[in-house]
Amino acid sequence: MTGARNSKLAVYPGTFDPLTSGHVDILERSLALFDRVIVAIATNPAKTPLFTLEERQDFIREALGENTDRVQLDHNEGLLVDYCTRVGATTIVRGLRALADFEYEFQLAHMNRRLAPNIDTVFFMTDERNHYVSSSLVKEVASFGGDVSGLVPPAVALALADKYKGNKSK
Numbered sequence: 001m002t003g004a005r006n007s008k009l010a011v012y013p014g015t016f017d018p019l020t021s022g023h024v025d026i027l028e029r030s031l032a033l034f035d036r037v038i039v040a041i042a043t044n045p046a047k048t049p050l051f052t053l054e055e056r057q058d059f060i061r062e063a064l065g066e067n068t069d070r071v072q073l074d075h076n077e078g079l080l081v082d083y084c085t086r087v088g089a090t091t092i093v094r095g096l097r098a099l100a101d102f103e104y105e106f107q108l109a110h111m112n113r114r115l116a117p118n119i120d121t122v123f124f125m126t127d128e129r130n131h132y133v134s135s136s137l138v139k140e141v142a143s144f145g146g147d148v149s150g151l152v153p154p155a156v157a158l159a160l161a162d163k164y165k166g167n168k169s170k
Helices: 021-031 053-064 080-087 099-115 135-143 154-163
Strands: 009-014 036-042 071-076 091-096 120-125
Touching: 009 021, 009 080, 021 036, 021 053, 021 091, 021 120, 036 053, 036 080, 053 071, 053 154, 071 080, 080 099, 091 099, 099 120, 135 154
Parallel strands: 009 036, 009 091, 036 071, 091 120
Antiparallel strands: none
Protein backbone atom coordinates (compact mmCIF):
# COMPACT_ATOMS: atom_id res chain seq x y z
CA MET A 1 0.00 0.00 0.00
CA THR A 2 2.85 2.38 -0.64
CA GLY A 3 1.50 5.82 -1.43
CA ALA A 4 -1.98 4.97 -0.10
CA ARG A 5 -1.37 6.62 3.27
CA ASN A 6 -3.27 9.92 3.60
CA SER A 7 -4.73 9.61 0.12
CA LYS A 8 -8.42 8.94 0.69
CA LEU A 9 -11.61 10.15 2.22
CA ALA A 10 -13.20 7.93 4.88
CA VAL A 11 -16.62 7.99 6.51
CA TYR A 12 -16.97 7.22 10.22
CA PRO A 13 -20.69 6.54 10.80
CA GLY A 14 -22.56 6.23 14.06
CA THR A 15 -25.23 7.75 16.22
CA PHE A 16 -22.67 9.12 18.71
CA ASP A 17 -25.45 9.52 21.28
CA PRO A 18 -23.48 10.33 23.29
CA LEU A 19 -19.92 10.62 21.99
CA THR A 20 -17.61 8.39 24.05
CA SER A 21 -13.87 8.37 24.59
CA GLY A 22 -13.81 5.26 22.40
CA HIS A 23 -15.38 7.19 19.52
CA VAL A 24 -12.79 9.94 19.90
CA ASP A 25 -9.96 7.39 19.93
CA ILE A 26 -11.20 5.74 16.71
CA LEU A 27 -11.65 9.13 15.01
CA GLU A 28 -8.18 10.33 15.97
CA ARG A 29 -6.61 7.09 14.76
CA SER A 30 -8.57 7.35 11.50
CA LEU A 31 -7.06 10.78 10.91
CA ALA A 32 -3.62 9.16 11.00
CA LEU A 33 -4.58 7.08 7.95
CA PHE A 34 -6.82 9.33 5.89
CA ASP A 35 -6.61 12.86 4.52
CA ARG A 36 -10.15 13.60 5.61
CA VAL A 37 -12.78 11.85 7.68
CA ILE A 38 -16.47 12.60 7.51
CA VAL A 39 -18.27 11.82 10.74
CA ALA A 40 -21.71 10.83 9.48
CA ILE A 41 -24.12 11.00 12.38
CA ALA A 42 -26.80 8.46 11.63
CA THR A 43 -30.47 8.76 12.32
CA ASN A 44 -31.78 5.54 13.82
CA PRO A 45 -35.56 5.45 13.34
CA ALA A 46 -35.83 2.83 16.10
CA LYS A 47 -34.35 5.18 18.73
CA THR A 48 -35.07 8.61 20.09
CA PRO A 49 -31.72 10.32 20.63
CA LEU A 50 -30.89 11.87 23.99
CA PHE A 51 -28.94 14.67 22.29
CA THR A 52 -29.83 16.67 19.20
CA LEU A 53 -27.77 16.41 16.04
CA GLU A 54 -26.32 19.85 16.74
CA GLU A 55 -25.34 18.89 20.30
CA ARG A 56 -23.60 15.75 19.07
CA GLN A 57 -21.73 17.75 16.43
CA ASP A 58 -20.67 20.27 19.08
CA PHE A 59 -19.39 17.46 21.31
CA ILE A 60 -17.24 16.14 18.46
CA ARG A 61 -15.84 19.59 17.64
CA GLU A 62 -15.01 20.25 21.27
CA ALA A 63 -13.43 16.82 21.82
CA LEU A 64 -11.15 17.23 18.79
CA GLY A 65 -10.04 20.73 19.70
CA GLU A 66 -7.60 21.95 17.06
CA ASN A 67 -7.80 18.70 15.03
CA THR A 68 -11.00 19.61 13.20
CA ASP A 69 -9.51 20.89 9.94
CA ARG A 70 -9.63 17.42 8.34
CA VAL A 71 -12.93 16.38 9.91
CA GLN A 72 -16.28 17.13 8.34
CA LEU A 73 -19.47 16.65 10.34
CA ASP A 74 -22.59 15.55 8.53
CA HIS A 75 -25.64 13.36 9.02
CA ASN A 76 -27.02 10.39 7.16
CA GLU A 77 -30.52 8.96 7.05
CA GLY A 78 -30.27 6.33 4.32
CA LEU A 79 -28.00 3.51 3.23
CA LEU A 80 -24.45 4.17 4.27
CA VAL A 81 -22.98 3.03 0.95
CA ASP A 82 -25.26 5.46 -0.90
CA TYR A 83 -23.97 8.23 1.34
CA CYS A 84 -20.34 7.18 0.74
CA THR A 85 -20.90 7.16 -3.02
CA ARG A 86 -22.53 10.59 -2.86
CA VAL A 87 -19.60 12.16 -0.97
CA GLY A 88 -16.88 10.26 -2.87
CA ALA A 89 -15.61 8.12 0.02
CA THR A 90 -14.19 4.68 -0.63
CA THR A 91 -13.67 3.63 3.00
CA ILE A 92 -15.96 3.15 5.97
CA VAL A 93 -14.34 3.30 9.43
CA ARG A 94 -15.77 1.17 12.22
CA GLY A 95 -14.65 0.40 15.75
CA LEU A 96 -14.71 -3.04 17.34
CA ARG A 97 -14.99 -3.59 21.08
CA ALA A 98 -15.83 -7.25 21.54
CA LEU A 99 -16.71 -10.46 19.74
CA ALA A 100 -20.38 -9.48 19.56
CA ASP A 101 -19.38 -6.30 17.71
CA PHE A 102 -17.33 -8.33 15.28
CA GLU A 103 -20.21 -10.61 14.30
CA TYR A 104 -22.55 -7.69 13.66
CA GLU A 105 -19.94 -5.53 11.92
CA PHE A 106 -18.81 -8.49 9.80
CA GLN A 107 -22.36 -8.86 8.45
CA LEU A 108 -22.67 -5.13 7.79
CA ALA A 109 -19.31 -4.97 6.03
CA HIS A 110 -20.21 -7.85 3.75
CA MET A 111 -23.62 -6.39 2.92
CA ASN A 112 -22.04 -3.01 2.20
CA ARG A 113 -19.44 -4.72 0.00
CA ARG A 114 -22.20 -6.51 -1.89
CA LEU A 115 -24.11 -3.26 -2.40
CA ALA A 116 -21.01 -1.22 -3.31
CA PRO A 117 -17.95 -3.34 -4.23
CA ASN A 118 -15.75 -0.24 -4.50
CA ILE A 119 -16.23 0.69 -0.83
CA ASP A 120 -14.13 -1.05 1.82
CA THR A 121 -14.60 -1.20 5.57
CA VAL A 122 -11.63 -0.69 7.89
CA PHE A 123 -11.92 -1.86 11.49
CA PHE A 124 -10.08 -0.37 14.43
CA MET A 125 -9.85 -2.39 17.62
CA THR A 126 -10.81 -0.12 20.45
CA ASP A 127 -8.20 0.87 22.98
CA GLU A 128 -8.21 -1.51 25.94
CA ARG A 129 -9.31 1.33 28.22
CA ASN A 130 -12.53 1.68 26.20
CA HIS A 131 -13.34 -1.90 25.20
CA TYR A 132 -16.42 -2.12 27.45
CA VAL A 133 -17.72 1.42 26.86
CA SER A 134 -20.85 1.91 24.78
CA SER A 135 -23.13 4.90 24.42
CA SER A 136 -26.02 2.87 25.84
CA LEU A 137 -24.05 1.83 28.91
CA VAL A 138 -22.83 5.39 29.48
CA LYS A 139 -26.42 6.70 29.34
CA GLU A 140 -27.59 4.03 31.77
CA VAL A 141 -24.83 4.78 34.28
CA ALA A 142 -25.41 8.53 33.96
CA SER A 143 -29.18 8.10 34.41
CA PHE A 144 -28.50 6.62 37.87
CA GLY A 145 -26.10 9.41 38.78
CA GLY A 146 -22.96 7.35 38.18
CA ASP A 147 -19.62 8.93 37.34
CA VAL A 148 -18.95 8.72 33.59
CA SER A 149 -15.90 10.99 33.60
CA GLY A 150 -13.12 9.43 31.57
CA LEU A 151 -15.64 7.40 29.57
CA VAL A 152 -16.81 10.47 27.66
CA PRO A 153 -15.26 13.86 26.90
CA PRO A 154 -15.76 16.43 29.71
CA ALA A 155 -18.45 18.40 27.84
CA VAL A 156 -20.46 15.20 27.35
CA ALA A 157 -20.16 14.27 31.04
CA LEU A 158 -21.53 17.70 32.00
CA ALA A 159 -24.36 17.46 29.46
CA LEU A 160 -25.31 13.98 30.69
CA ALA A 161 -25.38 15.16 34.30
CA ASP A 162 -27.61 18.04 33.21
CA LYS A 163 -29.97 15.77 31.22
CA TYR A 164 -30.39 13.36 34.11
CA LYS A 165 -30.48 15.93 36.92
CA GLY A 166 -33.10 14.86 39.44
CA ASN A 167 -33.35 11.41 37.84
CA LYS A 168 -31.02 9.51 40.18
CA SER A 169 -33.57 7.35 41.95
CA LYS A 170 -34.83 5.46 38.89
